[in-house]
Amino acid sequence: MKKIIMITGLLAASFLVSCNSKKEEKEAPIKYTVTSPAVIDTSFTKQYVSQIKSVQNIEIRAQEKGFLQKIYVDEGQYVKQGQLLFRIMPKMYEAELLKAQAEAKSAEIEFQNTKNLADKNIISKNEQAVASANLQQARAQVAVAKLYLSFTEIRAPFSGTIDRIPKKLGSLIDEGELLTSLSDNSEMFAYFNVSEPEYLSYETDIKNRADTKVNLKLANGDILKQAGKVELVEGEFDNETGNIAFRSRFPNPDKLLRNGETGSVMMVVPLHQALVIPQKATYEIQDKKYVFIVNKNNVIKSREIVVKGEMPDLYVIESGITVNDKIVFDGIQKANENDTIQYDFLKPSKVLNSLRLHAE
Template identity: 55%
Template structure:
């Protein structure tokens, strides 16, 4: 019985050994594709959230107290410079003007009398000077009264569109109360922020930019018909956000854009010697992106990379890889740290052309 089992056990052992050898040969046969970063000059189009403001936007406030006697405009109405918008009941201020005018006339008479008496040496010349000073004071009071009266008629300082009117006819208005706001929408400003890296790229590549034009994508995803021009950059970075604000001006001939809208600025940024890798060749752990770098000894080592720009199917790196370093194109799910692997090098151009670049 024992003799009959020995050939069977021996057969099983031979079969298992053969299977194990075949498995090892199969694993050894795996060859991983590797490449290096593509380094080239390129231009990226980046989008930045923008806040849109009218080129002129002011609050129209009362400069005098009184009842709101008349509202001459409606919300959303276009007005021209100098057009009357509101009138505050003027009677009290008209009376002040009449009183001040009478005081001027009285002061004129006093001055004429003092001049005559001083000429005949009946009174001292100081009396004439005092009368002149009184006349000048009365004229100043008259001018102030006329100015207060003029404040009861509120006019548009420039052409634009009337916004919300919170008060109604007959409301009691105090000095400084908001009557409405006025927006000139013939041109608008778009404010947006750049990070420090993006700002440096933008400024240092100034010679590569043919112009300062930018595009605008509206909230509905449609591009705005007009191109804008970057006019200025603020003088300092925001210490909390680490960004700096830029202002672009857009013509707005059809008055489509209004104060307070939002959109996205589209700006082309030239990059010198940009480092480009396929998205599919990267993996992510705890919000950090990695690639598997192949060392000279053939071992794989994970490396953190910092992405500067995300484009369809590719990343443009800020740091993490040198131009001559090699990394796994794919299959990093099958390897682990310090594994020694067989590789086949493919040029970056070939990889970017042939791979179906789609991030896992």
């Protein structure tokens, strides 16, 4: 009986020791790595929502009223400069031309007869001058009639791609009515808006760079194979938004880009005295980014940050923290609000060096 009691006691003592050991192990504080934001001069690639436009994009409109007699092209077709696109019924204008030509012929005969008589001094030189003026007027009428007749043939003013054709054969077309649009997509413009601080940094830095190349990110996430170039900045800022418009030009040999398409211009933006932190020091909730700040009592508190730009393994911070703050760098997955922690502090410069080595 005594042996049973002794064994039971030993088992109980062993169980208590095991529980206490597990409790001590559970309550042992986790040691974190903590760092601070770094301030550096750098640059990062920023994306700007852009509107893509053809180098040339115009509306083709009727210059005369009439019935649409012929459509020589189809929607989406590539046409060459001078190619015939539409014909508006020209019968009336053909008749006007014939009439003008007949009057010009009559005026020419009259002038010739008057000249012969004037050469023989039968009539005065003034009558010859009047006949000459009548002939010039008749020829001018022929030129006008030819011009109006030419308006019934609508030709491509430049090479490009035909857009939608809203009117069908036989439609009555009014003067100035839209027939289609024509786009020259050999090269494309991408317009995007830049804030005033970024504009100032860009203009300051441009003197130190050999080019102003940019890339274009398409709506499906792909990057256009051909790089573009910033070629101009508009003359004034928008007072409502505080932005200024940039225009970049992209080659389009594959005709992948079309007028009205959307995308994002990716431009390298220089930054002076930028505040950066490691991306791994952040976490995200509902599209908002946070870090854990370590206060003077070694208690961690979450704080929302606003990210200005993204670099490999780093975020450029716009607001939310300062260079004097301490943030949890390693072990953030285990951290909880209001935890009291132990930590090792790692200088920001060493953190940046470790990230560079990791990237290499």
